[in-house]
Amino acid sequence: MNAVIRAVTRVAEREHGIEVLGFLDGWAGVLEKRYVTLDVEGLRGTLPRGGTILGTSRSNPSMYAGGLENAVANLDALGCDGLIVIGGDGTLACANHAAELGASVVGVPKTIDNDVAGTEQTFGFNTAVQIATDLIDRLHTTAESHDRVMVVEVMGRHVGHVATHAGIAGGAALTLVPEHPFDISEVCRRLQRRHDKGRYASIVVVAEGAQPVPGTLDVPDGAVDQWGHKILGGMGALVGAAISERTGFESRVTVLGHVQRGGTPTAFDRVLCTRFGAAAIDAAVDGDWGTMVALQSDSIVRIPLADVVGVEKPISEELYHGVAVRFFA
Secondary structure, three states, rough: HHHHHHHHHHHHHHHHHOOOEEOOOOOOHHOOOOOOEEEHHHHOOOOOOOOOOOOOOOOOHHHHOHHHHHHHHHHHOOOOOOOOEEEOOHHHHHHHHHOOOOOEEEEEEEEOOOOOOOOOOOHHHHHHHHHHHHHHHHHHHHHHHHHHHOEEEEEOOOOOHHHHHHHHHHHHOEEEEEOOOOOOHHHHHHHHHHOOOOOOEEEEEEEEEEEEEEEOOOOOOEEEEEOOEEOOOHHHHHHHHHHHHHHHHOOEEEEHHHHHHOOOOHHHHHHHHHHHHHHHHHHHHHHOOOOEEEEEEEEEEEEEEHHOOOEEOOOOOOHHHHHHHHHHO
């Protein structure tokens, strides 16, 4: 996100003489009027730095009575001509509602899961896939040394983009994704067949939101966080335990978790962020409010925010069935 912030500020200041404010902790900063003034000098060195210097939160004005109206009023009171909103579906949905109330907003798609509609990729996705692939590569050696099944749980609440790409790149024997419920008996059968052929090491990639076919594997009810989101995680452990119990193969589970979100962004993501940031401030200068910048056919385009919010982008069936499944155990 820092690369987007840097690009927005650089183009705004250097090309248009526009003052840029950075609200702290996402929408919470807008609601509470907490912000800092951003400039080119202060953002030097942030391009390769992961995360966000402004902080983030899951706070959403729509959660509070009159929250959106207060957010829009705060922007007016501060003399803001427009707001560039960087986030996933929930953040962008809030931006779209603010636009309906008269706020001048431009959206930038950000989610590691790559599930925002209208754009071929969101930034952060490429970095997460590279991190997951690197770790899967490392697990191959220990799996081969100890004749084990290594189950790797990666991010992916509702879609399996990270799992599918990392599974293909890492040479996984199987990849389980939310879009296609799995039968644990079939998973074990495939692994058994693979091991019967003398391939004693297998990697199984599991998206955190993957679900079994109803009635094939007991899954405990998950807790929810303070915002009502289901707390995911643990599917890898369930799959690993079931594989060990049903096949007798020694299994080990590795949960990559938030390690996928940290560290230095890839070159691809740095370039994409810079392109998104420059395109977002261009849209603001043009007065093309209520839009989101998106990557389509290697070009940055603008599309209506209203067309993308609430629309989930599942994995490509051509990629999953045409490539990933063909290389399964």
